[in-house]
Amino acid sequence: MSDQHFAELRLDRVGHSYGKHQALSDLSLTIRGNEFIALLGPSGCGKSTALNCLAGLLPLTSGTIHLDDRRIDSLQPEERGFGMVFQNYALFPHMTVRKNIGFGLKMRKVPKTELEKRVDEAVATVQLAEHQHKMPGQLSGGQQQRVAIARAIALRPPLVLMDEPLSNLDAKLRLEMRTEIRRLHQDLGLTTVYVTHDQEEALSLADRLVVMRDGVMQQCGTPPAVYEEPANAYVAGFMGYRNLLDLAAVSADADGVRVDGPDLSLVGANRDGVRGGAVVAAIRPEDFRVGDEGDNAFDVTVEVAEYHGRELAVEGATSSGRKIYFRTPERVVPGDKVRLGVRQDRVLVFGAAPEPVPAPELDEVGV
Structure with missing residues (x-):
């Protein structure tokens, strides 16, 4: 004491x-x-x-x-x-x-x-x-x-x-x-x-x-x-939102904000009150669901799959080569094409930072 x-x-x-x-x-x-x-x-x-x-x-x-x-x-x-x-x-x-x-x-x-x-x-x-x-x-x-x-x-x-x-x-x-x-x-x-x-x-x-x-x-x-409730994209990245996707806001209302890129389109929670322009969409690897066919879904090709016991930590790529990190109990292997979905409230949309937001190291986010 x-x-x-x-x-x-x-x-x-x-x-x-x-x-x-x-x-x-x-x-x-x-x-x-x-x-x-x-x-x-x-x-x-x-x-x-x-x-x-x-x-x-x-x-x-x-x-x-x-x-x-x-x-x-x-x-x-x-x-x-x-x-x-x-x-x-x-x-x-x-x-x-x-x-x-x-x-x-x-x-x-x-x-x-x-x-x-x-x-x-x-x-x-x-x-x-x-x-x-x-x-x-x-x-x-x-x-x-x-x-x-x-x-x-x-x-x-x-x-x-x-x-x-x-x-x-x-x-x-x-x-x-x-x-x-x-x-x-x-x-x-x-x-x-x-x-x-x-x-x-x-x-x-x-x-x-x-x-x-x-x-x-x-x-x-x-x-x-x-x-x-991370305050910005930097905090989100450091607290495990390993997917920090540079996209563009195309519409926004009280229910959320739609963000688009050449390879995917999502609706997310508008953290910064953005109405348009460049944004960062933050998503945790564990929030993706393999095989989801909902509105917030897109296709990736598995590139790396690491065995973590009951689940795999996976690095995939969209059609444009954008890296996507997700976790799944499904036994996927490199080359597999899978469809990923994510709930709207698990996509946090922030105004784009004036400089790139560094992603944390793998051992800091458990992926």
């Missing part, structure tokens, strides 16, 4: 630049006590810059940070008292697990009896009692990450900052540690800001997501809100 409870942490128009490069621009965000916030986006989007500004490891070039009524952006990192969990664990290789966990407490001159008590509690919380006298080199990656988390929570900080803490672990360990981090957050009443590029990780852990792009917040909301 934190020794320093707070009601809210406020970032007001926070920015940081490296010379002429604006790495973070006008980030305004209020974090409530005991909330779990995930900063989400690809490399270079500004999420780690925001975390380092919070930690005091980078100075602000604009804006302010307040912890309740106290302005903290001018304080040194150690004066803020936040806990940090890094991607590379940052453990001292020559110290035992116990000494690593107690190092921050020792630097703060916590009395020995209290220090030992807190280390005992942290060791028990992360379930490392049988490993507490080992050196980090004798531990697995998951165990080392538990030590890093224990070191952070032993300080009983008002805020725990985590920077891609699971990215160096294998897939099985990532799942296990994800559950562990959420459990610790809940059981200890922590307030956590968590940086990740993995949308599945962010969705499973966070109370709210902050999606970043080029140093600018694109959307902030609960996981269901961001997943189901």
